[in-house]
């Protein structure tokens with residue numbers, strides 16, 4: 001997919017100020033771009049967009065790479081725009097309804113999908129923390145790096161495409177994910193310094209073929225790209241000096 005035009009029309013699409021920690025749906029320090037439609041405002045983060053193209057494929061008249069601005073939220077009903085925005089797997093897109101329609105709600109179950117040759121797609125009540133434990137991002141959709149190359153750890157920045165990261169995204173039945181009964185509904189994702197991504201909270205983990213789904217509340221997932229037991233950490237990061 002071609003580059004998405006980063007249009008900054010200050011009349012109708014003002015760029016917001018960098019967000020502080022904990023602003024729902026917005027990464028700490030990120031700048032999101034706003035696009036106003038009839039009854040809905042779409043925000044887009046260039047930093048979190050990895051050109052997965054779910055938006056372009058599902059609503060090309062609104063999401064058109066190469067057009068300026070590349071998002072024109074006036075070209076479809078607010079409900080349709082909001083529906084497609086919620087398909088963005090990385091959380092780069094968000095929508096806020098101003099027509100009384102219901103804004104996106106998190107699903108009742110947190111899910112982690114291991115994608116083929118790509119990141120983890122997490123959907124649910126998600127809290128991404130930095131390696132000090134501070135909350136960095138609260139969102140319903142995030143993409144988390146597992147190739148080791150992202151410059152925006154632990155979030156995916158699309159580096160797997162340039163590096164040629166290869167992994168089938170298989171999840172084998174029988175792996176232990178901790179007690180599925182978790183004390184709270186939120187799924188926390190926190191990177192260990194120079195180590196794996198630690199997940200805590202109730203979630204399902206599915207392989208890219210979606211045939212194997214495990215249920216649990218704790219896992220240490222590889223984010224260096226080197227584990228021989230992907231998606232889990234096997235300690236390779238220690239030998240490779242991640």
Ligand code: SF4
Nearest residue numbers: 049052053054055088
């Ligand atoms: S669906 Fe999200 S990640 Fe994919 S191109 Fe659209 S905005 Fe970017």
Ligand code: FES
Nearest residue numbers: 222223224233236
């Ligand atoms: S983070 Fe990759 S093996 Fe531990």
